[in-house]
Amino acid sequence: MLENILLVDDDPAQLRMMSSFLNANNLKPLQANNGREAVRMIASSKPDLIILDMVMPEMDGCETCRLIREMSNVPVIMLTGQRKSEADIVRGLDCGADEYIYKPVGNRELLARIKAALRRSEKVPAGDIPKKVFFSNDYLTVDVAERKVIVNGERLKLTPREFRLLALLVENADRILSHKQVLEHVWGYEYVNDVDYVRIYVSHLRQKIEPEPSTPRYILTEKGIGYYFCSAN
Numbered sequence: 001m002l003e004n005i006l007l008v009d010d011d012p013a014q015l016r017m018m019s020s021f022l023n024a025n026n027l028k029p030l031q032a033n034n035g036r037e038a039v040r041m042i043a044s045s046k047p048d049l050i051i052l053d054m055v056m057p058e059m060d061g062c063e064t065c066r067l068i069r070e071m072s073n074v075p076v077i078m079l080t081g082q083r084k085s086e087a088d089i090v091r092g093l094d095c096g097a098d099e100y101i102y103k104p105v106g107n108r109e110l111l112a113r114i115k116a117a118l119r120r121s122e123k124v125p126a127g128d129i130p131k132k133v134f135f136s137n138d139y140l141t142v143d144v145a146e147r148k149v150i151v152n153g154e155r156l157k158l159t160p161r162e163f164r165l166l167a168l169l170v171e172n173a174d175r176i177l178s179h180k181q182v183l184e185h186v187w188g189y190e191y192v193n194d195v196d197y198v199r200i201y202v203s204h205l206r207q208k209i210e211p212e213p214s215t216p217r218y219i220l221t222e223k224g225i226g227y228y229f230c231s232a233n
Contacts, residue, residue: 002026002027002028003027003028003048003049003118004028004030004045004046004047004048004049005022005027005028005029005030005047005048005049005050005051005114006030006031006032006038006041006042006045006047006049006050006051007019007022007029007030007031007032007051008032008034008035008037008038008050008051008052008053008056008061008064009033009053009056009079010033010034010053010056010057011053012033014053015031015033018051019031021107021110021111025111027114030045030047034056034057034058034059035056035058035059035060035061035063035064035067036058036059038050038052038064038068039064039067039068039071042068042071042072042074043071047074048074048075048118048121049074049075049076049077049114049117049118049121050068050074050075050076050077051077051079051114052064052065052068052076052077052078052079052097053079053080054078054079054080054081054092055080055081061078061079061080061095061097062091062092062094062095063095065078065092065095065096065097066095066096068096069095069096069159073160074121075098075099075117075118075120075121075160076096076097076098076099077097077098077099077100077101077113077114077117078092078095078097078099078100078101079101079103079105080100080101080102080103081102081103086196086200088100089200090200090204093159093162093200093201093204096159097159098117098159098160098161099113099117099161101113109190112190113190116187116188116189116190116191119188120160120164120187120188121160133145133167133170133171135170135173135229135231137233139151139152139211139233140152140209140218140233142166142167142170144167144170144171147163149163149166149209151208151209152211156208156209158205158208161186161187161201162201162204162205162208164185164186165182165186165201165202165205166205166209168182168185168186169219169227169228169229170229172228172229173228173229173230173231174228174229174230174231174232175228176222176225176226176227176228177226177227177228178225178226179195179198179225179226180192181226182198182226182227183195183197183198186201198226198227202219202221202227205219206218206219217230217233218230218233
């Protein structure tokens, strides 16, 4: 069965080019010319993945992604021609995007990232029991099986990627995970050289779960090696 990939871009030439590329790689392209059309298509077309242009008139990619996240956890790859900066990536994360890719991007790299995102989004087979991993104290609760995170008494909404990162750290509590290990488990082997991704996502996650993000208690850094979740809190 072909995976449905929803392309959202106000540039008809870009849509045609991307659709041709997806067709050639045994993927089924769907097209939306703007954010509002994309949001309407979520329920009817049920895409397996969305490739969303950041810069669009009326409703940009970030606003579109926020609306998508209210309806679905479908993987979203944000595509932008803007100059790469950490602030751009953080903004994309805040919108709920799983990935932030900068144009121009080679076809082989884009295909690898699409396939990695599709693999990560595969549903747990029927009958599989989620691993029971649980951490709780008077400030933070992480229940991996229930996909529930509570911070200071309030349910926290995380993007799928943020939750995978936190779950991996909690599952391996007090064990140092290298940047490579985190990248392979959370992003896929295609990302093993993107060390900055880990640093930025960890920083962003700390902003959400730590009482004082500048002096973290839970997600700690082992300088030059990686990160670990400290359960002694």
